[in-house]
Amino acid sequence: MLTDKIILGIDPGTTIMGYGLIHIKGKNMELLQMDVLHLAKLSSHELKLKRIFERTLAMIDEYKPDELAVEAPFFGKNVQSMLKLGRAQGVAMAAGLYRDIPIFEYSPKKIKKSITGNGNASKEQVAAMLKSLLTIKEMPKHLDATDGLAAAVCHFFQRNVGLKGKSYTGWKAFVKDNPDRLK
Numbered sequence: 227m228l229t230d231k232i233i234l235g236i237d238p239g240t241t242i243m244g245y246g247l248i249h250i251k252g253k254n255m256e257l258l259q260m261d262v263l264h265l266a267k268l269s270s271h272e273l274k275l276k277r278i279f280e281r282t283l284a285m286i287d288e289y290k291p292d293e294l295a296v297e298a299p300f301f302g303k304n305v306q307s308m309l310k311l312g313r314a315q316g317v318a319m320a321a322g323l324y325r326d327i328p329i330f331e332y333s334p335k336k337i338k339k340s341i342t343g344n345g346n347a348s349k350e351q352v353a354a355m356l357k358s359l360l361t362i363k364e365m366p367k368h369l370d371a372t373d374g375l376a377a378a379v380c381h382f383f384q385r386n387v388g389l390k391g392k393s394y395t396g397w398k399a400f401v402k403d404n405p406d407r408l409k
Contacts, residue, residue, distance in 0.1 A: 232258065234291035234322075235378025236282065237370050238299070238314035240274050241266045243281075244368065246375025247289050248360070248382065255382060257360045258289060260371045271310060275317045282321035294322040294329045295381035297337060297373065332380050337373075340380040352376050 230251050237244035246260035263281050265274045285291075296318060299311035315331075322329050335345035342355050353365060353372040356379065366372065 232291040233378040235295045235374045236318045237297045237373035240310045242370045244370030244374030248378045260375045262368045279317045282318045286325045295377040337380040
C-alpha cells in the first residue's frame with residue numbers, strides 16, 4: 227500500500243513554537259519545512275495565542291497537511307507554565323480542527339523514544355537522529371524546530387501511514403526495512 231500524505235508536527239510553546247512538516251510519498255519520508263515561531267516579543271499571553279492560531283492556520287492553508295501531530299505539555303515544577311503550554315497546544319489544535327484535520331497527541335517521552343529509541347534522550351540526540359533519517363544538511367538554530375519535526379516523524383512511525391503496509395514503532399524498525407535512509 228503506497229501513501230501520499232503530509233504530516234504537520236508542532237512543539238507548542240509560548241516563547242518559541244517549533245514546527246515541522248514531512249511528506250510521505252511511497253516509501254519515502256521527506257522534509258518539507260521546519261522552523262520556529264518567535265513569540266517572546268508579544269506583550270500578552272492572549273496575543274501569543276492569537277499568533278499561534280494564525281500561524282498554524284496559515285501553515286495548514288499553505289501545505290494542506292492530512293494530519294496534525296502535537297507534543298503534549300509535560301508537568302514540570304511550575305503549574306502556571308504547564309497551563310500556558312496547554313493553552314498554546316489547544317490553540318494549535320483548534321486551528322487543525324477549524325480545517326477538519328485529524329489531531330494526534332504524543333508525550334515528549336513517546337516522541338523521544340520513537341525517534342531515538344530512548345525516552346530520556348536529549349534535544350540534541352533527537353536532532354541528530356532526525357538529521358540522519360531525513361538527510362538534513364543544515365540544522366536550525368533553535369532545537370524547538372526539530373522538536374516539532376520529531377512530533378511529525380513520531381506520528382508517522384506510530385500511525386502506520388502505509389509504508390510497505392507495515393507499522394513502525396520507531397526508527398529501528400523503519401531503518402531495518404529501509405537501510406538506505408541512514409547513509
